[in-house]
Amino acid sequence: MTARTVMARTVTAEEDGRGMQVARAQQGLRELILAGDLPPGKRVSEPAMVDRLGVSRTPVRLALERLAREGLVTPGASGGFVVRAFTAADLADGIEVRGTLEGLAARLAAERRPTAADLAPLRACVADLDRVVAPPTLSEADFDAYVRLNAFFHEELVRLAGSGVVARAIEQASAQPFAGPSAFVRLHATEPAGRDTLVVAQEQHRLLLDAITRGQGARAEALAAEHARVAQRRLGAALADRDRLDGLPGGSLLRLAAGKRA
Amino acid sequence: MTARTVMARTVTAEEDGRGMQVARAQQGLRELILAGDLPPGKRVSEPAMVDRLGVSRTPVRLALERLAREGLVTPGASGGFVVRAFTAADLADGIEVRGTLEGLAARLAAERRPTAADLAPLRACVADLDRVVAPPTLSEADFDAYVRLNAFFHEELVRLAGSGVVARAIEQASAQPFAGPSAFVRLHATEPAGRDTLVVAQEQHRLLLDAITRGQGARAEALAAEHARVAQRRLGAALADRDRLDGLPGGSLLRLAAGKRA
DNA sequence: GTCGGACAATATGCATGCATAAATGGGATA
DNA sequence: TATCCCATTTATGCATGCATATTGTCCGAC
Secondary structure (H helix, E strand, C coil): CHHHHHHHHHHHHHCCCCCHHHHHHHHHHHHHHHCCCCCCCCECCHHHHHHHHCCCHHHHHHHHHHHHHHCCEEECCCCCEEECCEEHHHHHHHHHHHHHHHHHHHHHHHHCCCCHHHHHHHHHHHHHHHHHHCCCCCCHHHHHHHHHHHHHHHHHHHHHHCCHHHHHHHHHHHHCCCCCCCCCCHHHCCCCCHHHHHHHHHHHHHHHHHHHHCCCHHHHHHHHHHHHHHHHHHHHHHHHCHHHHHHCCCHHHEECCCCCCC | CHHHHHHHHHHHHHCCCCCHHHHHHHHHHHHHHHCCCCCCCCECCHHHHHHHHCCCHHHHHHHHHHHHHHCCEEECCCCCEEECCEEHHHHHHHHHHHHHHHHHHHHHHHHCCCCHHHHHHHHHHHHHHHHHHCCCCCCHHHHHHHHHHHHHHHHHHHHHHCCHHHHHHHHHHHHCCCCCCCCCCHHHCCCCCHHHHHHHHHHHHHHHHHHHHCCCHHHHHHHHHHHHHHHHHHHHHHHHCHHHHHHCCCHHHEECCCCCCC
16 A cells, blocks of 8 residues: 555645545546446446555545446445446437537527627637538548537537526536537548538537527527437447447447437 | 444434435435525535534535535535525526426427326326316315325326436436425415416426327427426516525525526 | 734545445355 | 355445645734
């Protein structure tokens, strides 16, 4: 344990903070789980994590509690936590939940009748996205740029809704594995039709901005919900060939036995 | 601390379980906060809670983490947790989020085309509710029965959606203070027009069941969302006279400064 | 009288000890 | 060889010690 302590102290010395050990444990556990190092269904042994992560059991416990909130682990029947397995339906539902809540956010944003100044960042973001998807073929860097701008678009959408409560709910929903706005996007970077998916999604961004600008709440809501369903399509495509999915972090968490809903 | 230990041991002897101390701390903290004993904005001192609740700091810490997920407390800027204050807009948004997600659940339930057997519990629940609201005047016991059946209705709705992910999301949303399906119902027990509110809500239950039975997804979704807005109306009425609200558990958490949205 | 600073008291985050419960493995028996 | 039971090992949940950060307070100076 001296070694552990020394290691912890070393890292702490590099960058100490108030909740640093918990953050380290949380991030480390996340990586271990998504990398498939801890297979789904397996109990997460705290002492083992202490050895692996170099932090004591207390932060490990807290991190597990937070990962349970994220959905990566669930409380085991007889104490402790087990790595959660996801069915295709779970993933689809997670996306649907996010889409539904983003629809709410879009409606609220439209109903608030934001000013031009309020909309400026979103407008700029859409313009940037237009430029990114414009070229006939896209590079890896272009996909990275898209992911970044796409994330910003969704953050702005939430901000325009002007509700901390809604923001929290969407944050929760997006934290679910594979439910985030940019999940699976990278998967199509190498695909020939990958660009088309982005073009369609970007058109939806444009329409969504238009609806919010005009105060069309119902239209904005429907557009946002439908926009999330491009992720549904990406999910379906990803499930079509398991090989590619396995390469993705977290791919091993999938249990494909159960049928998919959408 | 001997006294504390003895107390804890005593209670543990009464009913020991795996996470008993955490549950006790969580429940105790919830009560203290909702009773206004810990005013909003105040840091929740762990040692003080140790003395009050008779459990050590570890379960208190865990309970605070879970209450943070529930939204009753938020992480403080410099460690620890502070009791959260709610604006009227926060409450309205919480209800709207729940209504939106219940709309999703209702749509999924309708789209699954449940069998008559699947719908039997919900049908029976609606019939029971019909009987409860039938009398021209309602007693306290009638309101209690309504609350119980209403909770069951919403549970059944979630069950019929057939999605654990959606169920989790709705559970989260309903756990937000005052956002649950039965929030504010009791407040109107003494009001002359209290029964009418229940009659309207029950009519919505009936229509919702009808829509799900017929597989009308969009109608079910709209009805569920609108159904949650009766809670919005109750909230508005409750805010109208602060006096009654203060008597309610959690009333002291309200900060009425900010304007309400809906 | 008010502002500032230092000191004291207190809280937090992390690590760890300890008792009990659960899991694992081995051995014996059918 | 398969199965069941028991012992050992391990993990969990709770309590508590400790170092550091933070807060509150009191006193002095301006």
